[in-house]
Amino acid sequence: MTDARDIVTSVGELASEGTHDPGMPPAGIRRIPSGVDGLSTEHLIINMGPQHPSTHGVLRVIVEVDGEEVVAAESTLGYLHRGIEKLAETRRFDQLGTLMDRGDYVSGIHGEQAAALAVEKLMEIEVPSKARWIRSLMAELTRIASHLVWYGTFGLDTGAMGQFLYAMRDREAILDILEAVSGQRMMFNYVRPGGVVADLPVGIEAKIIAFCDGFDGYLEEHHALLGGNEIFQHRVKGVGVIDREMALAFGLSGANLRAAGVGFDVRRERPYDAYSELEFDVPIGTRGDAWDRYMVRMEEMRQSVRMVRQAIAGMPEGEHTAKVPKVIRVPAGEVYASVESSRGETAVHMVTDGGTSPVRYHYRGPSLFAVQLLEEILPGHLLADVVMMIGSLDIMLGEADR
Amino acid sequence: MAIDRLTGEHSIAFIRSEQLFDLARSHSLWYMAFGIACCAIEGLMSASGPRFDFDRMGVFFRASPRQADVMIVAGTVNLKMAETVRMLYDQMPEPKWVVAMGACANTGGPFREYPNVVLGVDKIVPVDVYIPGCPPRPESVQYAFIELQKKIRNRTGERLAARRDRT
Numbered sequence: 001m002t003d004a005r006d007i008v009t010s011v012g013e014l015a016s017e018g019t020h021d022p023g024m025p026p027a028g029i030r031r032i033p034s035g036v037d038g039l040s041t042e043h044l045i046i047n048m049g050p051q052h053p054s055t056h057g058v059l060r061v062i063v064e065v066d067g068e069e070v071v072a073a074e075s076t077l078g079y080l081h082r083g084i085e086k087l088a089e090t091r092r093f094d095q096l097g098t099l100m101d102r103g104d105y106v107s108g109i110h111g112e113q114a115a116a117l118a119v120e121k122l123m124e125i126e127v128p129s130k131a132r133w134i135r136s137l138m139a140e141l142t143r144i145a146s147h148l149v150w151y152g153t154f155g156l157d158t159g160a161m162g163q164f165l166y167a168m169r170d171r172e173a174i175l176d177i178l179e180a181v182s183g184q185r186m187m188f189n190y191v192r193p194g195g196v197v198a199d200l201p202v203g204i205e206a207k208i209i210a211f212c213d214g215f216d217g218y219l220e221e222h223h224a225l226l227g228g229n230e231i232f233q234h235r236v237k238g239v240g241v242i243d244r245e246m247a248l249a250f251g252l253s254g255a256n257l258r259a260a261g262v263g264f265d266v267r268r269e270r271p272y273d274a275y276s277e278l279e280f281d282v283p284i285g286t287r288g289d290a291w292d293r294y295m296v297r298m299e300e301m302r303q304s305v306r307m308v309r310q311a312i313a314g315m316p317e318g319e320h321t322a323k324v325p326k327v328i329r330v331p332a333g334e335v336y337a338s339v340e341s342s343r344g345e346t347a348v349h350m351v352t353d354g355g356t357s358p359v360r361y362h363y364r365g366p367s368l369f370a371v372q373l374l375e376e377i378l379p380g381h382l383l384a385d386v387v388m389m390i391g392s393l394d395i396m397l398g399e400a401d402r
Numbered sequence: 403m404a405i406d407r408l409t410g411e412h413s414i415a416f417i418r419s420e421q422l423f424d425l426a427r428s429h430s431l432w433y434m435a436f437g438i439a440c441c442a443i444e445g446l447m448s449a450s451g452p453r454f455d456f457d458r459m460g461v462f463f464r465a466s467p468r469q470a471d472v473m474i475v476a477g478t479v480n481l482k483m484a485e486t487v488r489m490l491y492d493q494m495p496e497p498k499w500v501v502a503m504g505a506c507a508n509t510g511g512p513f514r515e516y517p518n519v520v521l522g523v524d525k526i527v528p529v530d531v532y533i534p535g536c537p538p539r540p541e542s543v544q545y546a547f548i549e550l551q552k553k554i555r556n557r558t559g560e561r562l563a564a565r566r567d568r569t
Contacts, residue, residue, distance in 0.1 A: 050486050053435040053465040057442070058483065079483045080439055083516035090515065098512060105440035149443065168451030175448075186440060186537055398439055 043071065046383070050079045054157050054387040057397035061374065061390070065383050073378035073386070075371050080401040088361035093119045093328040094192050096361075100348075101187040103363060104399040107146035109138045110341030111363075111399075112191035117272055118337035118348040119193040122330045129274075130318040131195030136274035137311035138181065138190065139339070140304040141208070144215070145174040146342035147301050150394045154294070155226050157391035158235045163226045170218055173211050180204055193328060195321025205312050212305050219305070223298055236290040240377050240389040243288050250376075251369045254344025255300060256393055259285035259292035266340035277314070278307050290392035297394070329356055343367055343394055365399030421558045427471065427497070428551040434470035435463040436490065439477025441504040441537045446476060449540035461547055467493040472550070473527070474543070478506035478513050479520045491527040499554070501546055502529045505536040512536065 058079035100111030152167030182190035283299035285292030338347035344366025505511030
């Protein structure tokens with residue numbers, strides 16, 4: 001099949017010169033001859049989003065289809081652009097977490113961690129070991145909560161409903177713990193430069209262990225409910241393949257990259273907080289299809305539970321924050337700090353001039369790279385699989401648009 | 403209203419037909435599945451999850467604006483999005499209501515200094531209920547729907563009272 005984008009250009013040129021057939025269909029539908037029997041078929045442009053129940057936020061995908069088959073796709077961003085990077089230049093360093101929370105809003109702790117690590121690197125603060133362990137504990141709990149949202153909605157994208165309710169049940173249990181620790185269900189602002197805001201509340205360990213004990217069984221149930229479903233397997237196996245080269249060329253990270261067979265995990269490659277002391281495996285896929293991405297994320301949840309147990313068992317004694325002045329002044333410099341968030345390498349690249357706010361603040365959202373990949377992987381698939389593939393990449397438009 | 407002798411409850415309502423329709427409407431408010439940002443996770447997903455169970459109030463999501471009664475504006479609306487929000491509102495059939503959820507939809511919230519952000523969704527569409535919070539808890543969203551139900555049930559009475567005042 002010829003490249004659909006060439007057809008689009010040639011028709012566009014014809015239209016601009018005014019030499020096209022007066023019987024041309026209106027814009028959006030292009031009539032091109034195809035097929036051995038000389039029948040002419042129409043390419044149809046379908047607009048998905050920004051209001052679409054399955055685009056996970058306000059992603060807009062313009063899909064050109066030939067019958068049921070996608071021949072070209074274009075993703076449009078910017079419907080949630082709210083200037084996080086620019087606003088950060090007017091915020092104090094301890095307020096950066098507030099913005100990062102609202103970037104990747106399903107796993108807020110990871111964004112806060114990245115901002116705090118950047119400030120700590122420049123100020124050369126020694127974070128107490130208890131604070132580092134609390135951060136890792138919270139980060140792993142958040143990762144499970146975030147993956148549960150992905151698990152629930154990914155099932156919705158493939159046409160299943162029940163698993164969403166089970167996923168939300170377990171997510172509420174985690175949110176209860178996170179709320180007890182930080183005081184908020186979603187926008188925690190708990191990790192600050194130098195440590196965390198408050199120590200763990202009394203008796204939370206038992207609650208977390210009780211959750212882990214229950215969740216071990218529930219995770220098997222989740223996997224059996226969705227992954228054990230033959231219809232689901234037929235939908236996702238071999239669909240949306242992202243090979244190793246493509247994943248690396250597009251700068252993918254996180255579970256999407258690991259499903260393509262690249263064993264890159266920031267927690268392992270550039271250990272931060274307590275990850276150098278925690279034991280965990282990095283699951284890797286082989287084919288890079290939607291099924292591998294599913295399996296990698298399910299295994300990541302299991303590893304996260306394992307790390308949560310270790311963090312509770314090995315939680316050191318001591319202070320929950322280092323001595324940090326009320327008004328933080330960061331020495332002039334440039335720093336890059338990255339964490340492994342639920343979606344990949346979330347990072348902060350910050351330039352400071354010695355004042356109380358950053359001069360330039362860049363927020364690397366891993367979803368931005370996954371969104372760009374859609375234009376490559378969607379063509380050749382069926383229209384019904386578009387939603388499923390968007391779901392399998394676990395994108396978050398808050399951090400893609402920033 | 404008349405009292406049922408067996409159950410002791412109000413079983414017969416002597417009301418105008420428009421009031422009857424509003425009574426029915428207030429118990430089947432279908433909202434449009436239109437999550438813009440963070441608030442969508444709390445207001446649309448958690449609220450309809452098993453713990454908060456929006457369905458018991460007759461609140462359920464519809465994918466299309468043409469089947470929806472309520473639009474929950476859950477998130478920051480920027481200038482690019484504003485056009486879409488208005489278009490979706492226009493596509494909804496009458497009668498329709500708008501719930502502005504969270505600080506961003508109310509006033510622009512933490513992003514209001516940014517020139518691209520709309521300072522409250524009431525600049526674009528008429529809003530019936532505002533929910534404060536960043537993000538509001540699912541309970542707040544359900545309370546907002548209870549208030550919206552009251553508003554819907556009272557609107558005929560208010561209209562009749564206004565008519566009486568005129569004459």
